[in-house]
């Protein structure tokens with residue numbers, strides 16, 4: 192039987208940001224980009240945190256969080 196394992200990047204929304212977008216005054220959300228261990232191309236659990244950022248879906252403004 193062939194078992195396909197690997198890693199897959201996934202971006203998940205983790206919450207709302209308390210400030211609004213500096214460009215369009217829209218709502219900002221906090222996202223985290225993580226590397227997941229995957230089995231048969233299905234991400235199972237996170238193995239590495241890549242970055243956190245805030246993102247405005249209205250104007251695509253993105254800013255890295257420290």
Ligand SMILES: [Zn+2]
Nearest residue numbers: 212215247250
């Ligand atoms: Zn915006």
